[in-house]
Amino acid sequence: MAGAGTAALLAATPATQGLRIALVEPRPATPPAADAPLDLRVSALSRASQQLLERTGAWTAVAARAAPYQRMEVWEERQDPAGPDALVFDAAELGEPDLGHIGENLTIQAALTERAEALGVVLLRADLATLEATRDAVRLGLGDGREFRAGLVVGADGAESAVRRQAGIDTRGRDYGQRALVAHLASERPHGDTARQRFLDTGPLALLPLADGRCSLVWSTLPELAQELTQCPEDEFSVRVTAASGGVLGRLVPTTARASFPLRLMHARRYAAERVALVGDAAHTVHPLAGQGINLALLDAAALVDVLGEALAAGDDPGELAVLRRYERWRKAEALPAIALLDGIQRLYLGGNPLQSRLRRGALGLAQSSGTFKRALMRRALGVAGEVPASVRRAPS
CATH class of the missing domain: 3.30.9.10 (D-Amino Acid Oxidase, subunit A, domain 2)
Incomplete structure (x- = not known):
């Protein structure tokens, strides 16, 4: 999704519309039939992700098979879900129509790919075979034998990213x-x-x-x-x-x-190298307990588009490492705290230790009773807190 999302955002954003964009995708998703059963893999889309999908023109197709949710209830095994210590997020507390949507991964991927093509992105149905980056360009070889040069390669090819591996970017992490x-x-x-x-x-x-x-x-x-x-x-x-x-x-x-x-938790040590930038699961994978994977990925894409647009406006080469490092600093500052928080929650909530159990119940109760902290958590979940890209830099509707 991050690859098609980045391509569609680049093509839909005025500051970057002049770029020639190709999407390397060996097996592009196709839209499901209107009466097709929902796919097993779904994601919780934040308000920020909705706005980004609207910007590309993909939201209408996604929304047709998505469900809005107004409330979120979180409780511990030994708690009553209706008790005072359970954590409840309600969109009405922020004056919002909903907290987000549960969307089908297949539909999101297909809609973004379709919009990218409609916006002029060239779809290359092939695997990436080789990548050789220099200070001036990247030479790419595809599995079907085609070769070409690019000023920038965006690695959005998932947790087992071939772009990341061939760019020599190491990762760290652990098996959950x-x-x-x-x-x-x-x-x-x-x-x-x-x-x-x-x-x-x-x-x-x-x-x-x-x-x-x-x-x-x-x-x-x-x-x-x-x-x-x-x-x-x-x-x-x-x-x-x-x-x-x-x-x-x-x-x-x-x-x-x-x-x-x-x-598995995975984090790339760098999000940028010579003529290469990483977004989405190629840069980081997180536990699905908060459903933030797709939202982090789309915000990565939007932040990269912002940085590239600013570079073009200033007359700079958008593929230069100095430009890409601005993207890296921005997204690491946003992603690392989120990754650390999710990892900490996963550690706290795994195991039947009585002390852990008391800490868990206390944490949920504290969050529920603290109005200011709770609203901050909800705004973070909506994707409108922190340093957000220009395309979502507005008060939620």
């Missing part, structure tokens, strides 16, 4: 020792346009509202438990996921296949 189990569920009681997250000793369980009335399950848990839950009979899974959710929506029944994927 968890897998995220995903499925769509029918619930006995309506989801009420509310996103819910329950922290269990083995990891967080999230129920995200979908546009068709179902919920998307994202259950981060131990690998052996994830395997059990993926392979057990549907009736058994229904009983176990209902119990794990605390019965907050009554009986939960799977309506799709179940799948799981490993979770």
Whole structure:
């Protein structure tokens, strides 16, 4: 998504519209049919991400298969979700129509790719084979034998980024020792346009509202438990996921296949090198417990577009390392605290230690009772706090 998002934003932004842009994508996403079932992989889109998608013209297609949510409820395994110590975010507290949307990853990717092409971006359906950067240009070789030169390569090719590897950029991180189990569920009681997250000793369980009335399950848990839950009979899974959710929506029944994927924290030591910039998962991967991966990626793309536009306006070469380092400083200053916070939360909420449990309950209760801090958290979740790109630098509507 970050690659198509960067290309579409560059093409849609007046300051960078004069650039010749190519999107290297071996398997571009295609829009699902209107009546196609929702894909398993979904993301929580912030207000900032919505504004960026609107800017590219992709939002209409995304919104058609997305669900707004007005509330978010977060509670610990030993808490009552309706109790005073549970954390509740409500859009009405900020005078907002919603806190965000739960959007389908496939639709977001397809809509951005479609808009990028419509805005004049050249789509190259091939793998990247080689990358050789110098001070003046980058020589690229594609898997189909084509070669070309570029003034800048944006690596937006995911956690296993070939661009990052060939640019010689190291990473650091750790395995979370968890897998995220995903499925769509029918619930006995309506989801009420509310996103819910329950922290269990083995990891967080999230129920995200979908546009068709179902919920998307994202259950981060131990690998052996994830395997059990993926392979057990549907009736058994229904009983176990209902119990794990605390019965907050009554009986939960799977309506799709179940799948799981490993979770890992990764952060690139540099976001920029000679003629190369990294965005999205190529620069950082985070735990899905707060659904911030796609929002960080789109803000990376928007910040890079801002920096490149400023360089062009000043008559500078947008691919020079000095220019790209401005992007790196900006996004590291925003991304590193978010990554550290999510990593800290993941560590705190994994394990049944009684002291940890008391700390967890106390943290949620403190956040709920502190109006100023709670509103700051909500604004951060909306993506409108901190140093944000020009395309989202306005008060939320």
